[in-house]
Amino acid sequence: MSRAFQSKLVLTPELKEQCNATALYVLICKTRRFRLYFCSGSRLDAPAGMQAAGGSYQQVISEISTSNAVERAESKEPNGSSIGRVVAKTPDFVKCIPVWKAMEETTIVAYEMNGQPLPHFNGFPARVIVPGWTGTYWMKHVTSINAVTKQFSGFWMNPAYRIPLHAFPLVERFTSQDSAVSTPITEMVMNSLITSHTNGASVRAGAPVTIGGIAWDGGYGIRTVEISTDGGKTWVPAMLGEDIGRFAFRTFSASFSPKSKGKHIVMARATNKIGQSQTAELIPNPAGYHHNIMHSIALTVT
Numbered sequence: 001m002s003r004a005f006q007s008k009l010v011l012t013p014e015l016k017e018q019c020n021a022t023a024l025y026v027l028i029c030k031t032r033r034f035r036l037y038f039c040s041g042s043r044l045d046a047p048a049g050m051q052a053a054g055g056s057y058q059q060v061i062s063e064i065s066t067s068n069a070v071e072r073a074e075s076k077e078p079n080g081s082s083i084g085r086v087v088a089k090t091p092d093f094v095k096c097i098p099v100w101k102a103m104e105e106t107t108i109v110a111y112e113m114n115g116q117p118l119p120h121f122n123g124f125p126a127r128v129i130v131p132g133w134t135g136t137y138w139m140k141h142v143t144s145i146n147a148v149t150k151q152f153s154g155f156w157m158n159p160a161y162r163i164p165l166h167a168f169p170l171v172e173r174f175t176s177q178d179s180a181v182s183t184p185i186t187e188m189v190m191n192s193l194i195t196s197h198t199n200g201a202s203v204r205a206g207a208p209v210t211i212g213g214i215a216w217d218g219g220y221g222i223r224t225v226e227i228s229t230d231g232g233k234t235w236v237p238a239m240l241g242e243d244i245g246r247f248a249f250r251t252f253s254a255s256f257s258p259k260s261k262g263k264h265i266v267m268a269r270a271t272n273k274i275g276q277s278q279t280a281e282l283i284p285n286p287a288g289y290h291h292n293i294m295h296s297i298a299l300t301v302t
Helices: 013-017 048-052
Strands: 005-008 021-028 034-043 059-064 093-098 108-113 127-129 144-148 162-164 182-184 191-194 209-216 222-228 250-256 262-272 295-301
Touching: 191 262, 191 295, 209 222, 209 262, 222 250
Parallel strands: none
Antiparallel strands: 005 144, 021 034, 034 108, 059 093, 059 144, 108 127, 162 182, 191 209, 209 250, 222 262, 262 295
């Protein structure tokens, strides 16, 4: 690639001493699978080579070699086994993000999680953390980081991990990677889950029931969560829990006393501070990404 700035990842003690970022992050896969991390790492400060180019670099590429990522990163994790290919022709996992996103103070190269070195399956020795964006950009086992001046066209950017253009109300888009019909999946959409009860759980008529759960978005902040106990006919505001960070979960709770026996459909609907809300119907897309339909469960009142 022309005019590329390349930096091999070597986690020296000096680099770790320069750590200037510790934060709580939620990692969301492309649908509704999630993890909660408390990560420490170093920010992706602009290197001299990028500054000298007069800001002409467009994308930052992080790479993992599927042959032996841990050894190539010059790390000595005892359980750092080789990263083998899924099939013989699996492309190396290489992703890119726009420079403006890479330079945000919340984007870091993490080497610790919850105060301990990254476990192997969480990305040892280092992992790129791109808060607010989906997990496909949170590169594990990073071996190199490059800055390039032209669009990167690797398999994991196109055709993989893409959604129909303008199908979702996204604010942070990777516009230089747009095609006429699709765009890369980027930020997380507004979402919430009821976690206090499972579908089909039994409760007693007349007894107080507390519905609780978690809400999250791409980092704009949770404004409201509403609860319906009649299948979406009426809604009441839930009480929000402590705001521990714009990239963290926000808990919510609301109580009601079911008066009649039978099935009650309980639903949650979250809205963030820029007005994005959950959908009533799934937004069709080939890979089924951004599943943020309002969560509902059935409670059996006895």
